[in-house]
Amino acid sequence: xxxxxxxxxxxxxxxxxxxxxxxxxxxxxxxxxxxxxxxxxxxxxxxxxxxxxxxxxxxxxxxxxxxxxxxxxxxxxxxxxxxxxxxxxxxxxxxxxxxxxxxxxxxxxxxxxxxxxxxxxxxxxxxxxxxxxxxxxxxxxxxxxxxxxxx
Amino acid sequence: xxxxxxxxxxxxxxxxxxxxxxxxxxxxxxxxxxxxxxxxxxxxxxxxxxxxxxxxxxxxxxxxxxxxxxxxxxxxxxxxxxxxxxxxxxxxxxxxxxxxxxxxxxxxxxxxxxxxxxxxxxxxxxxxx
Numbered sequence: 133x134x135x136x137x138x139x140x141x142x143x144x145x146x147x148x149x150x151x152x153x154x155x156x157x158x159x160x161x162x163x164x165x166x167x168x169x170x171x172x173x174x175x176x177x178x179x180x181x182x183x184x185x186x187x188x189x190x191x192x193x194x195x196x197x198x199x200x201x202x203x204x205x206x207x208x209x210x211x212x213x214x215x216x217x218x219x220x221x222x223x224x225x226x227x228x229x230x231x232x233x234x235x236x237x238x239x240x241x242x243x244x245x246x247x248x249x250x251x252x253x254x255x256x257x258x259x260x261x262x263x264x265x266x267x268x269x270x271x272x273x274x275x276x277x278x279x280x281x282x283x
Numbered sequence: 284x285x286x287x288x289x290x291x292x293x294x295x296x297x298x299x300x301x302x303x304x305x306x307x308x309x310x311x312x313x314x315x316x317x318x319x320x321x322x323x324x325x326x327x328x329x330x331x332x333x334x335x336x337x338x339x340x341x342x343x344x345x346x347x348x349x350x351x352x353x354x355x356x357x358x359x360x361x362x363x364x365x366x367x368x369x370x371x372x373x374x375x376x377x378x379x380x381x382x383x384x385x386x387x388x389x390x391x392x393x394x395x396x397x398x399x400x401x402x403x404x405x406x407x408x409x410x411x412x
Contacts, residue, residue: 135320165315165317165323213326218323
């Protein structure tokens with residue numbers, strides 16, 4: 133069964149590249165939804181998240197890889213659109229070095245929020261020792277939802 | 284000297300009154316459900332806290348709307364914070380306890396059954412700043 137929404141457009145891709153506040157919605161083993169506030173990075177046509185390997189969200193997507201990512205601009209006074217996207221998630225090591233480089237390079241602004249050097253170093257270290265993994269969503273469909281002005 | 288087990292994590296949960304205050308001032312929450320197709324769906328919607336319930340308004344043409352039927356499981360998120368140590372959030376799971384259609388809106392009553400909260404300002408490193 134196809135996910136909701138329409139095939140991804142360049143407008144969707146630009147929005148994904150510009151906004152890092154993402155709510156990752158997964159299906160728990162009991163069939164109920166679970167939403168996680170995350171920092172998402174749009175890289176090479178996919179949405180990537182850094183998370184603990186042993187986290188519940190990793191277990192949930194390993195069981196059912198269908199996810200919804202709701203993308204909400206941090207400053208809705210500038211852009212009040214809200215984008216719902218859908219795709220399949222998987223653990224991917226390909227993005228690990230890119231994330232570490234961004235964190236070690238002081239790219240705290242990439243998160244869209246102030247993150248101290250100490251916290252960035254801790255996350256980079258946990259990516260290096262594989263306590264943290266990169267969860268990548270191949271986004272296939274999207275739509276601006278009625279919660280934002282784009283609906 | 285206090286030996287801290289590796290698995291021990293600091294308790295950064297918010298108090299009940301902090302949770303209520305955040306939900307009350309949020310104004311909008313992320314609402315998530317599972318569509319009949321099996322795919323997760325979500326939107327951002329105006330919400331009001333009323334005791335142990337959230338009253339949520341969802342546009343009738345939102346992809347989420349048809350999933351919000353009586354007893355459907357939902358998950359709502361409210362969070363805030365402009366810097367890492369200011370981040371606070373509430374993840375409230377529950378079920379739909381009534382739906383009314385009002386023109387182009389669905390007014391959905393969500394019974395809150397389980398809450399997870401976090402306040403990064405309660406992390407040990409926040410005390411050092």
